[in-house]
Amino acid sequence: MGRFLREREGDLAPTDVAVLVRLAGQQCTRSRDLAQAEGLDPSTMSRRLASLAERGLVERHPDPADRRAQVLGLTEAGLEALTQERARRVELVTDTLADWPETEKAQLADLLGRLADSLESARGTHTSGQSP
DSSP: OHHHHHHTOOSSOHHHHHHHHHHHTTSOOSHHHHHHHHTOOHHHHHHHHHHHHHTTSEEEEEETTEEEEEEEEEOHHHHHHHHHHHHHHHHHHHHHTTTSOHHHHHHHHHHHHHHHHHHHHHHHHHHTTSOO
């Protein structure tokens, strides 16, 4: 699936999408947290964020708790770009499955939901033993 989406890449690179998703969900709001969450070097994340900021998709603000640091957020344009990318991905998958019988589509949806639940459960198991 990942390769399929990368081969049909839209305006945003996969790493850009991952950053925008995390910012939209407020899972991370500092550059170092984003870098750690995505498994990237902080300097690589810094360049990625600079590119997103130049395109008007991400904005930086002083952290109210620590004025030396900055917190990140999506701009309206960033939220719109993420919304469009999600719609584009849904359309790609929907078009690909257009000739599948409805029962098989429903079966796939059920199995993908089950897989997502299992992955989330496994993720919790693997991260619960780690120190914050």
